[in-house]
Amino acid sequence: MRSYITHLECTYCGAQHKHSEVMKTCPECNKVLYARYDLEGAKASMTKEALKDREWNLWRYFEIMPVTDPAYAFTLGEGGTPLLEAPKLASRFGFERLLVKDEGLNPTGSFKVRGLGAAVSRAAELGVDTVAMPSAGNAAAAMAAYARRAGLRGIVAMPQDTPSVMKDECRIYGATVLLVDGLIDDCGTLIKRGAGSAGWFDCSTLKEPYRQEGKKTMGIEIAEQLGWRVPDALIYPTGGGTGLVGIWKAFDELEQMGLIGSKRPKMIVVQAENCAPIVRAFNAGARHAERWENAHTVASGLRVPAAIADYLILDAVRESGGTAITVSDDEMLHGMELLARTEGIFASPEVGSVVVAAQKLRESGVLKESDETVLVSTASGLMHTELVQGDSPVLNKNEPNPARFVPTPERRSQP
Template sequence: MTQTNSVVSHFECYDCGSTYDLEHTEFPCPECGGILDPQYDYHDVEVSRDEIESRNGSMWKYRELLPILDTDDIVSMGEGNTPIVECPKLAEEMGVARVAIKDEGQNPTNTFKDRGASASVSGACQQGIPEVAIPSAGNAGQAASAYTARAGIDCTVVLNYQSNDIQKTMVEAHGADLHLADGKLDKAGGTFGELRDDNGWYTVATFQTPFRHEGKKTMGLEIFEQYDWDSPDEIFYPTGGGVGLIGIWKAYQELAEMGWLEDETPPSLHVAQSTGCAPVVQAIEEHRDEHEAWDCPESIGRGIEVPDPGASPWILEAVYETGGTGVAVSDSEALEGALAAARHAGIEMCVEPGAALAAAMQMAEDGKLDEDDEILIINTGAGNKATNALSYALD
């Protein structure tokens, strides 16, 4: 058995503070239903920044800060290590010093969901789980089916009928058991909950397992390393459940705790949502610490069409603590953002990150960004995930 040298110590509930050992498999928190979060003994980290930089390959280069103890349990297809692509034409158009895009579309199944799938399926293997399940708008289900196929464990995916045909096909191509639910993502989630209770499934859904958001955290760790242990001034993130934004916030806090950052001023974290479903943006505008569920969500960006994000207090903490804000854009503006990335930078992005770029462009137009600002847009998924939607904008 080869150790990862992880310094993970236990799970702690973000909401009530209850603690559990690493063998605990009852998620979410049995005491309050809150989010269980892995905790680390940062003073025990023996790896250096130089050693991290010398490692090649996947997101598991940060294995000391991930909750997997044995390398034999790691399920990886080289996810992570995605490039930050400079976009000088966009910077000129927006009147800022620098615009770059973190291109998560270059992951194995073409989205940042692979990071969470790698970590959560690895966690299931560590705990000896033979079968997992997940509700999804599409991409997370496809990623989970790919990584469970690689791990050799069974997987059930609950999608709604509106999910992309590519995602439905690939879930089954990877050998997962596909269930289709009526309605939108929240309805699929309800159907999943009933099936989970009936079947006793171990879930790898966002914030239902303490492993999943740790995988997304590696996106933040990479950003700070790629900026020479510093950061851009502003990061725009397309926000549905908000797990990636929380991951970036966690990465900043951990690196600051270890003293690895050249400047401990955090980047401003900005939430981008759709005008058809903007519960977190509304909470920010009203200076609340928790969202109110959004009635009648409607957006072609299914990944940000999340009317009731359970982790909104954590998202809002990240926004308020970093001096960020929230911007809601229309579907047409999100599509134009995706096309702007394709035409000005050659980067193929789907609708959701198009909303993040559109939000940054809107803030620039409103004079809310400075000419010396460095901007980073998170491209959460490649354009091939949304060719039908993008084609509408080309008509």
């Protein structure tokens, strides 16, 4: 197995750059760089047949991943997450088939390990010794874990109100945690300064070329799990948009390798009502999104006021015939509860947003009953127990009839 990476290409001005050097954004125009591959070569080796014997981790698709020396393909067993049927939600919302890609089962509890697993591994291969990034929480934990795995120093900057479980998780991996009185982009400014003065390698969303390579494995897995085809719609909780653009890139590469056809799912962006720069730009017909002032939402992963990949996200949504919608924080929490109560999947508030979006899009007729729809469930709810706390009866061990305190499903609020 070998990687067929050939070069890096700017997604904006088209300039080509060497992949053998440490790169950030395009030196010519400062936009997002993509890894490009010899897909003809990759096609001959990454066949459906060959994949049958491979492990389900990030490096399953080694031919179209950026690490060239397998010794640097660090893994914690990420990926290979289930594409679960959600029959109760499907019938409740009026879909024939609704699926949940459950990324909460990844190491550290979120899809972020895919991107950071790829970026940190490649950084280690290129000789970097310190990786750093701003994060709303999940990405920081993922970076810290892979930095440890790869033997690199990790530095994360987080808004100070990030859930403490995420800060603690980073610390236990040995990362340096810097807390910032501000939003994620303020954290980004701090990391940029450290990168300039101390030579830290900045792993910020799409400010280095490889996180999206890891994220694209979600798209490859979805296609493979569906028997090498894509669904009709894919609903994605969008912050910086790495996952959405990564999945979109995956489908292009798979088509060029003859593994899927030209059909694409409608790519659907969901954002929080009080932080929706991409939805606003989509509705305005713009290709770039203005910064969203005073962003706030319980879903820290969606609290991204400005995305460097705005044009890539908006292009994917438009080319796919998709759409972009917002949901409120209350709706997200309701969506979280609904997913847990109906399907037994405890996911994060970001995921609550896609659950509610699926319902709204079905009710408005934007999605049809026959549209096979995938909800990307980006993270576990276990880091967010503060959002779902409730009371349970405390019984004396001699309680004569404990059964009377056990609420039956009928007595609880119905999903």
